[in-house]
Amino acid sequence: MEEKDGNSLSRRGFLGGSGAVGTAALLGAFAPHAAGQAASSGASASAQLPTAQQLERDTAAISPPAVTGITSRPGSDLMVEMLRELGVEFVAANPSSSFEGLHESIINHPEHPNRTPELITALHEGSAVDMAHGYGKATGKPMVVMLHATVGLQNASMAIYQAFVDKTPIVLLIGSDDGFIQAHIADDLAALVRPYTKWDAYPRTLPDALEAIQEAWNQAMTPPCAPTLVVVDSQLQKMSAAGFSLPPRRQPQFPLISTADAALLAERLLTASNPRIDVGRLRTPEGVERAVRLAELTGACTGTRANQGPMSFPQTHPLCGPGASADYDFVLGLELPATHFAIVGPDIGTLVGRDDAGVGLSIVRGRSGAAGGGAGERRTADAEASLALILDAVVASANAAGRAAVIRERSAAHAQANREARLTGLRAQMERRRRGWDASPVNTARLYAELWPHIANEDWCIGSQTNFSGGHHADLWQHDRPYSCLGGSGAAGIGYSLGASVGAALAARDNGRIVVDFQGDGDFNFMPGALWTAAHHQLPLLIVMHNNRAWHQELMFVQYLTGARGRGTDRAHIGTTLRDPFVDYRSIAQGYGVEAVGPISDPAELAEAYRRGVEVVKEGRPFLVDVLTQPR
Template structure:
C-alpha cells in the first residue's frame, strides 16, 4: 500500500544522528549484525533502551544512520512488542522489537504471548551480559545474564536462539525471519551476547542476499482432496463459511466474496480477528462478535457443510453451538496445528474434520474458485451505509459513542484499530480489509495503546483515519505507549470508552453473586477505577497529545471528536475521554458467564 514520503514532522525525520567525523575503518560484531537487519528490509525496530545491546544500538545509529531500520523509542518493553504487532496487522510487514537482557524480556513476555496467539510475526531481538563469566562487569552483568534466557518464552515463540559468534548471529537472524514469516506465523527470539556485539572484527563480511533466505510460498492444496471439497461444497444445500485467519489484501477479500456468492453460502466472522468479509452483505449472518452469536450458532446446527477457514477455536465453537457430533460435515482449512504445543492451549478444542487441508486459507480459496463448476452468480447488493443518527439525550453509552463517531467521520475511510469488549458488532459495518484490525490475540490487557501506535504508523499514507476505541483499564495500563506516537508525529485518534471499571469482572462477580444468593449490588467492589477518576485528558496532554474530555453525552462527544479529528488530520495524536455507562452487548454478557457444555 502507498506510503508518505519522509519529510519534516514525519517519524523518519525524528532522531537524526550527527554525521560521523573522520572515517574509522574499525569494524565490530554489531556492525555485521546490523547489516543483516537492513538486508532483511526491516523498516523499524521498537525498543526501550538497554545496555545489554549497547553495541547493536551504536551500530544502528553510527553505521546505519538510524534508518532502515529506524529505532522507535518506547517507554516500556511491552509497548515495543505491541507496537510491532499492531504494525504488522495494519500492513502485513514485520518489524523488530529489542528487549534489554532478562529483565526487559520479562517485561515484554505478555506482549510476545499476544503476538503468538494472534499468529503475528515479530522479530524479537534480545541481549544478555557476556556468557563468558570472565568478561562480566561486577554486579550488573551478573544479574542481567541468564543461563537459558529463551526458556522464559520458548513455549510461545516459533523459534529462539542464543548464538555464540558473529557468523552464527547473522545466520540466526536470517533463519528467525524465515521461520516467523512462514505460516502459521508468530514471534521469534534471537538473544545476542553483549560480548559478540562488542567483538572487534578484522573486516566486515558482505551483507547477505536476504532473498535467498525468504519464507517458502504457500503450498497449494492436494488436488484429490480439493476435488472432494468441490463435490461436497457444490452439492451443499445449506453451506456455511466461517472466516477466520485469512488474507488481508483487497484481492483475497474479493475472492472470499466471490466464493460465498458462488456457493450461496452464509458467512460468519469473528470480532477477535480483523475484518474478513463485508458485514452488511446479505450472506453475512448477523453482527460479528467475540463469541458466536445465537444466529451464527443456529446456522452451524442447520448447515449441511461448514467450510472453516482457519477459524479460531473451531472445536470449542462447534461444541458450544451443539454442532459437533452428528452435525454438519466440516471442511477444515488451517495450517495452525504446526505450532500447537503442550504448554499453551490457545489452539482451542479439537475440531472434527471430514476434509482437512493443512493449507493457508488464501491459496485454498483461489484453487477452489478455479475448480468449482459453473459461473458465479451476479454479486448481491449490500446494505446502504449506517445512518448517522442525531445525538441522543442523556448519558453516553458505547452505542452512542459509535453513533457519534459515525456522525464525525462522513466520507472518511476509518480504520478501527481496536474496540473494547463491550462493543456490539452491529454498531459499525466493515466493508474493507482495513476497516477493522481485530483484538490482541491473547487477551493481555494493556496492549491496546501500543498496538494502536504501531497500526497508525503503518497506516500513514493510506488516506485512512486510524481510530482506537480502548477501554479505560487497557488505556491506563498501556498509556505511556502514546508518548511514542506523539514523539514520532504519528497521526492517531484514541477514544477511551471509559466506564470507570474493570467491568469484565463485574459481569463475572454478578454471576457468582446470583449463584450464591449474595448481593449483586456489591459486584463493583474491587473493580472500580474511581475516587479519584483518572483524568485522561490531562494525562494525554502530559505525554504530548491533544487531550479532550471528559465527554459525558453525545453532543459533547460530537464536539470533542470534531476537534480531535481535525488535529489528527493535521498530523497530530489526540485522545478523547468518553464517559460511557457500563454495559456489554447482550450476546457478549451471556457468553462470558454461561456454563460450558459438557460432553
C-alpha cells in the same frame, strides 16, 4: 576476561576468535530450539558466582564496557541490512546496554540511517511488544522488538503471551551482554518465554546470527504465526563485519493443500448450485484479495469475520452475506471449520513440545492443531497460500467457461439479497440502540455511533479490543478492509489496547489511514506511556476513552459473589473501581504531549469532540477524547 566455567572455553574468547574461522564452517552452528531439542545454550544447572568486577558494577560504580577499538563496519550493521532485506519497517525498543550496537546501527546506518527500519521509542517493553502485535495484525508481517536480557524480556513477557495466543508474527531480538550487570544474564534467555514463543535461537557467530534473524522472520510468518526470538550477543553486534555478507534470502514455506485437492475444490465450487465460502482470519491482505477473487470467479456467497478481527472478507462486498438462499450444497471454510471442506492452518497447540519447562499452558494444550467443528473434510494447510492453487485450478477448469452464465446470474441474486439483508440487519441493530440514547454518562452505543459519520468515508482501522465497551462497531459500521478491525488481545489480558493501537498507527502513518482506539480506562493505566510514543512519532491515532471508572468485569464478579453469600453488593466497588480520586485522562494525555478534550458526560458534545479529533489526527497527530460512559 575470566572463564565462566573452568571446563569450557570462555564465551567471549570463543566469539572473539570466530572471525578467523571460515564462514562456511560456522554456518548451521547456531542451535534453534525446536520442539524436543535440547536448550540452545547448553544451560548449566550450576549457579555461577558473580566476579568481583560484576559485583562492583551491580552495587555501585556501573560503567559501560570499555571501548577496545573502532569498528567502521560492525556486525550490527549487517544485522540491520538483514532486517531491511526482510522488509522490516520498524524496530521498537526501550533503550538498553545489551543492544546498543544494533541501536546505533539502526539510527546511523551509512546508507539508510533510521529508515527501513526506523527505531520506535517505547516507554515500556510490554508497550513495544503490544505495538508489534497491533502492527502485525494490521499488516500480516512481523515488526521487530529489541528487548534487554532478563529484565526487558520479562517486562515484555505478558505482551508476548498475548501475541502468541493471538497467532501474530513478531520477531524479538534479545540483547545479551554477559559482562555488564549480573542480574541481567541468563544461560538460556529464551527459556523465560519458550512455552509461548514459536522458535528461538542463540547464535554464536555473526553468520549464524544473520541466518537466525532470517529464520525467525520466516518462522513467525508461517502458520501458526507467532512471536519468534533470537538472542543477539552484544559482542556479535560490535565485532567487525569485514569479510561477511548477507546470506541468500530464503522464502517462508507454507503448508499447502495438494494440487488434486485444489482441482477438486475448484470443481465443487464451480459446479455446485449454491456454493458458499466461509472466510476466517487469513494472514495478509493478499490472502483477502485471493478470497475475493475466488468468490467472484465462482459466484459463491461468503461469510466473514471482518467485524471481529483482521484479514477477512470485506463486509459490503456484494457477495458477502447469506446470499439468495441459505440452502448451500457446498461450503468451503478458509481458516474456519465447514460443513463440506475446510482448510485450516496448524494452530499453536502444535507447539506444545516447546514447553519443556512444564509450564503446561492450557491454551496451548487445548488447541492441538486445526480448529474443531464442521463435519466435512479438513486439510491442515495454510488457506491463504492454498488459495493461489485453487484460483489456478478454477481458471484452468473446463467448467469455468460453461458455468459463466450461471455464475453471473447467481452473483447478481446474491448481491441483491445480501444488500437487503445488510440494510435490514443494520436497521434492526440501530433500533435496539435507541434506548437510552440521550443518557448521561454516555451510552456506549452512542460512543461508537457518533464517531461513524466522521470516519465512514476515511480509510480507518480499529486498533483496540472493543468487547469491554460493547463492540458496537461490529453491528453499526461496515468493515471493508483487511485491517478494519484488529480484534481482541488474544489472551484477554489487560494493558493491550493502547500499545496495539500505536502499532496499528505505525502501519497507518504513511498510508493516510486513521486508527481508532476505543480505550478502556482500566486497560489504559497499565502502560499509558504509549501515548508519548504516539506523540513523538506523530501517529494518526484517535483515542476514545471508555471511561467507566471501573474494572467493570471484575466489579460484576464481586457483585455476584457478594450476593451469593448474602452479604449485599454495596461494598463491591472496593478494589474494583477507579474513584476517590477520579483519573484525569485529559491531563495525562497532555502531559505526554497528546492533545485532548474531556471528560465529556453530555452526549451532545461528542460530535464536536470527534470532529476536532479526526481533524487533528488527519494532520498526523494523536488526539484523545475522554468520555464518561455508561459501564457497558
